[in-house]
Amino acid sequence: MSDNATIPSALHALTRRQFTAAAGAGALAASIGLPARSARAATPLKLGVLLPRSGHLALIGQACQRGAEIGLPMLRDLGYTIELMNADTESNPDVGRTQAEKLIREGAHMLMGCFDSATTLAVAGVAEQKGIPFVVNIAAEPKLTEQGFKYTFRNFPSAGMLGKGGLLLYKDMFAASGVTPKTAVLLHINDSFGMGMLAGINALMPKLDLPFQIVETIAYDPKARDLSIEVAKAKAAKADFVMTVTRLNDAILLVREMVKQQVDTMGITSPGSPGMYDKQFLKALGKYADFCSVNIPWFDPKQDMAGVLQKTFEKAYPDESCDLNVGFSFEGVLIAADAHKRAGSTDAAALTEALRATNLANRVMLGGAIKFEANGQNMNLKSAVVQNLGGKPTVVLPTESAEAKLVFPAPAFKSRG
């Protein structure tokens, strides 16, 4: 069921004026050259936002929802006219498909979502069928931009791009630390995202001339209740470090189990997957969450808009993570609003053409201006090494964006006080 009443209470508490004052959005608008209020389009854009707000992906789906909503006052103050029509995909592709059809019937001009690849593919099919433009906030399935969809635009790396960007950063990590491991064990979820990542890693490893070998690959169900056997198997592989492709709950189970089974390696790192930078992960594991790292697209510390968004988010949601789910969902809304502004109408064809011509240099994530290729993929996306240090995800590489120095090898679990 779609519902338009999900704007969080924390945002209700903020008036537009207070928000603007707090965030400094006016100054920001001037500094980054966003359109003035007078230029806003007459009819507001109705953006159908499809996210897994319940079901096994609920935690991350709700984080995306917060990202989609947190920037609305700022965007409105900057002259964009946009309304969100929210729908819950319940972490189920079939529900996602039905909800997308319903949102379109109810008047959505454009769709955005859906975090998980399987649901995003299902919604992309609906968007194609109905001729409605669809902005993908997060989903790595390669088919989304390889299947010839005309209405789908993805501002997130494909599994191949994630894998390549993430794997190449290992070379930088080893160069920066002066330590080069020879072997790794790969633990990965076996859903469509995890299998896509595995295929990407297997295809890229020989081509990228990485200095280590994956000696054991262990697949598991992301809904697994217990990962003790998987971790025991990983321990038996006696690899120098652990590579993971996780979601949130399984990432917590995995590291907790590694602590229990005393699996001390040079580090626990992911070439590009959610979980280990999440506030829930940090909270659940405490000191054991430190030194885990993820090679992932992340906020660009050099972008003013990123700083404003992070401060606004932390003020509104002090207990939640301001992570890439928030960043990419915010950018999804920004891309849609910008296309609507330039199209000057809510006509699907005009919106689609405007999306195709997107050129947004002022954004929040690393990688340069948002531009879509002919297949709908934004190629200007860059990964960073984000390592948990002192209970906070911190950019440690690339050096030009680093907020702190990489710690590799990580200290043993038992030596962490």
Added chain:
Amino acid sequence: MDATFFLNVTSAGLLTGLVYGLMALGLSVIFGVMRVVNFAHGDMMVVAMYAAFLLFTKLGIQPVPALPLVAGGLFVLGYLLQRLVINRFLGATEHIQFLLLLSIAIIITNGVLMVFGPDARNIQLDASFESYSVGPLVLDKVRVIAAITAGGVAALLWAFFRYTTTGTAIRACADNPVGARVVGLNVEQLYAVTFGIGAACVGAAGCLLLLLVDVHPHLSSDYTLLGFIIVILGGLGSLGGALLGGILVGLSEALSGVLIAPSLKSMFSFGLLILVLLLRPQGILGKKP
């Protein structure tokens, strides 16, 4: 892979299996006495897990000390459920009973969803990250605590049925309900006590499982299914069978995870179930009808 590795994996499977066995005991007790299949079994366990979660987060009571409280609460819930609702359907056909308990299960799941939301919740104890090292063996501390407690609860249950008057009366009801009535036993009352005991077992298992897994409302269907696999393997209505079934499932998940693939470990449990149904339909320790 060396012997130590297999020993570690086997011990982990054995410990988890004991908790699984305790969870299935409740299902087996209720079926063994009343011939009612409790399809709300997993849902009652999720209620118990949330109760233990609340006791820990609000009052600071850890799951093992909270076990008597939660089991007592679930006993009352089970007793009232049987007395007020299920008792009226005891003579009904099996599919009516199935629909009744399925409805109860759906109401419980959605009620929990409304109260607690969809998020997974867990508790963090110091023991959550600790393990015992016994020579080359590394034993997960919370798993050891959970397994020992599960064994203790199972032993208490066995002693109750073996040595108490009420336990003997319940066994009499299970063997011959008409005869039990003839000798003056209050069968309805004993059925309600039995359902309460079954629910209390589930409550105890819920407390212990909270030490091992995160709780969320949709966990219930997984555990209802797991409970059925266990009791069918061990033999419906057999207390020893439920424990044996739990241990077998725990071990099979552990060993198949190592020997085949971790992602296929659930498939192996179902394979074992089909094998038992083909070769010994009444279950390993079950009696032929």
